[in-house]
């Protein structure tokens with residue numbers, strides 16, 4: 001029996017087992033490939049999406065737990081905060097290889113939605129679950145501050 005998911009404001013019936021990770025539902029079933037598979041252990045943050053506005057690790061969250069809730073992926077962010085974050089990411093030229101960046105941006109948006117003027121410690125705490133193998137951390141912090149100033 002299909003599982004009904006709301007992704008980026010659109011309802012979808014996903015023909016998959018209820019324990020399927022949200023990551024595979026959005027990537028394989030809906031062909032939204034902005035969200036990445038990283039470590040598979042909830043340790044790196046590459047698979048971060050929002051569930052009812054909160055950042056979650058989509059690889060370790062089954063689709064059954066998202067029924068009746070709203071999933072937002074990098075393809076669907078469009079709030080004022082999201083636009084400021086995306087502009088700041090462009091201005092600062094944050095990405096290097098880019099693999100981790102959709103997860104970084106999803107965590108940064110969630111941070112600024114909840115705390116419009118984060119301190120360095122706030123940023124470190126909010127972003128600590130997102131690993132960047134290219135070590136773009138200094139630019140990530142600068143971009144978050146630029147976005148906060150813009151807002």
Ligand code: FES
Pocket residue numbers: 095096097098099100101131132133134135136
């Ligand atoms: S930009 Fe390469 S892993 Fe973050």
